[in-house]
Amino acid sequence: MDVRKIAHLSRLELSDDEAARYQEQVGQILKYVEQLRKIDVTGIEATAHASPIFDRVREDDISGDRLSREAALANAPSVAQGQFRMPKVVD
Amino acid sequence: MNAADLTITQLRAAYREGDLSPAEAIQSIAVAIDEKDGDIGAYLSYDIDLALADAAEADLSLPLGGIPIAVKDLINVKGHPCSCASKMLEGTYTASYEATVIRKLREAGAVPFGRTNMDEFAMGSSNENSGIKPCRNPHDLERVPGGSSGGSAASVAANTAVAAIGTDTGGSIRQPASLCGVVGLKPTYGRVSRYGLVAFASSLDQAGPMTKTVEDAALMMNAMVGADPHDSTCLPDAVPDFTSVIGRDVKGLKMGLPREYFATGLDARVKEKVDAAVAKLQSLGAELVEISLPNTEHAVATYYIIATAEASANLARFDGVRYGHRAEADDLVEQYKKSRSEGFGDEVQRRIILGTYVLSSGYYDAYYLRAQKVRTLIRQDFTNAFEKVDLIASPVSPTPAFKAGEKQSDPLSMYLADIYTISANLAGICGISVPCGTVEEGGKNLPVGLQLLGKPLAEAELLKVAHAVEVS
Numbered sequence: 001m002d003v004r005k006i007a008h009l010s011r012l013e014l015s016d017d018e019a020a021r022y023q024e025q026v027g028q029i030l031k032y033v034e035q036l037r038k039i040d041v042t043g044i045e046a047t048a049h050a051s052p053i054f055d056r057v058r059e060d061d062i063s064g065d066r067l068s069r070e071a072a073l074a075n076a077p078s079v080a081q082g083q084f085r086m087p088k089v090v091d
Numbered sequence: 092m093n094a095a096d097l098t099i100t101q102l103r104a105a106y107r108e109g110d111l112s113p114a115e116a117i118q119s120i121a122v123a124i125d126e127k128d129g130d131i132g133a134y135l136s137y138d139i140d141l142a143l144a145d146a147a148e149a150d151l152s153l154p155l156g157g158i159p160i161a162v163k164d165l166i167n168v169k170g171h172p173c174s175c176a177s178k179m180l181e182g183t184y185t186a187s188y189e190a191t192v193i194r195k196l197r198e199a200g201a202v203p204f205g206r207t208n209m210d211e212f213a214m215g216s217s218n219e220n221s222g223i224k225p226c227r228n229p230h231d232l233e234r235v236p237g238g239s240s241g242g243s244a245a246s247v248a249a250n251t252a253v254a255a256i257g258t259d260t261g262g263s264i265r266q267p268a269s270l271c272g273v274v275g276l277k278p279t280y281g282r283v284s285r286y287g288l289v290a291f292a293s294s295l296d297q298a299g300p301m302t303k304t305v306e307d308a309a310l311m312m313n314a315m316v317g318a319d320p321h322d323s324t325c326l327p328d329a330v331p332d333f334t335s336v337i338g339r340d341v342k343g344l345k346m347g348l349p350r351e352y353f354a355t356g357l358d359a360r361v362k363e364k365v366d367a368a369v370a371k372l373q374s375l376g377a378e379l380v381e382i383s384l385p386n387t388e389h390a391v392a393t394y395y396i397i398a399t400a401e402a403s404a405n406l407a408r409f410d411g412v413r414y415g416h417r418a419e420a421d422d423l424v425e426q427y428k429k430s431r432s433e434g435f436g437d438e439v440q441r442r443i444i445l446g447t448y449v450l451s452s453g454y455y456d457a458y459y460l461r462a463q464k465v466r467t468l469i470r471q472d473f474t475n476a477f478e479k480v481d482l483i484a485s486p487v488s489p490t491p492a493f494k495a496g497e498k499q500s501d502p503l504s505m506y507l508a509d510i511y512t513i514s515a516n517l518a519g520i521c522g523i524s525v526p527c528g529t530v531e532e533g534g535k536n537l538p539v540g541l542q543l544l545g546k547p548l549a550e551a552e553l554l555k556v557a558h559a560v561e562v563s
Contacts, residue, residue, distance in 0.1 A: 001448050007444060009447050010431075010443045010447040011410065011427040011428050012428060012431055012432050012435075012440055012443065013431075018437075022440065025503075026444055026445050026448070029502065029503055030445070032503055033395060033396055033458070035392055036389060036393065036458075036461055036465055037457070039465055041461060041468070044464040044468060045464070045467055046464050046466070047463050047467045047470060049294070049324075050280040050294045051281040051519055053324060053326065053327075056323040071188070072187070074185070075183065075184050076413055076414065077412075077416075078417065086423065086426075087422055089423050
């Protein structure tokens, strides 16, 4: 595991000190979880749902309770023209 | 009379007798916080004006009419801050909507009052990962209250709250309840809506009551539990009256004792208290059955893969775009990186890194998918056990409250202390911690909790048996 590569994937910026520390700590945890490799899981289905509910559907009706634009922008760090203002991404 | 010293039942009686009004209750709790919370740090903030406005409208005929409830600072209460004890949201986010669990408590008459301290984004077992300020155990200010719902547990234990709400992903209600000597219940996964909770691990999180008595927990459960169209994982099952079982006997109850939970690593003094509580239940008519949960040794590893994977996805939304801390930067990726690195504490970053790794291309099968399969084995252990027994009894924590700083240098050793609580979240079952005595250390009496684990939807059974322990 290359902590700097993973940090980039998760959009984190690490100082040299943090990178060294996390490399070691996360490395230790990964070593600990290696124990799961020894278990025989042939034929075992993965648990994706903690409770036995599936296929919960509803009417495609958006007339209910919604967050107004104002409320959605209320916590924004930077707003312009009723939108979230961000650094330019397209040249 | 200070409302903060009372239980929910006692406060309802005080309102009925006219001894106190809801407004006076709020004022007196604020006084208790001002006087006592400086040393404890259970509260991150509280808003008297909003609470008094709610109190003025209180309908005392409702089951929780006018009852102030402290709220863990990751549950959205409209108009209140929601910091998750993180610099990412501190001072920059005010809830623009309300969690279903809060709406339901309000419908029962309750008044949300106070935002309680916690481990940052619910990641921790000691409250030491709070990104804002420390929280200490009221029984010994040099020790931790437990986590991640440390503030909720400490406020109830210190009588700076009547009752509180916590959340439990790997033990975060039950363990601080045990360490602080209060009652804490983690409902079956899906019992309480997660809509409006800031998500840590979506397949594991559950909100639940943290109270001074089992009866208070039952009263809160009546209000908190129920179907919610906003949460597709919320169970549609009917809500029983959880208070109706209080006082019923435990004759003939088959109680399982998992041999793996009473083995090495358990402090002898904790074991003594847990054994004594179990013996008491036996004398009241419960039948003890030794059981095995063979995959116990894999629970912590399984949890820390699944929970961190889910957390890495859930915390991707904190990017400085729509809310929270935004760092200045010239380009988008730099803005994401700086905002997140400046906003998140060490433990949060560690877990995001671990979670991202186990989900990444080439590693997903070996780690995440495998962990999900072991999760099935762990669930199966409980299904098998519940064919032989009605309930399972165990310790909550291997030790009583430890000293602040003791486990800080080794994250893994902190994780290993979750061993007794973590499986219940993986299996989706319900669990409660009820005080069962204290252990003397350094001239202080440190609380010990008894854990009871029940089948899915069996919270009433837990409350019934916990009450029997409480009054014995």
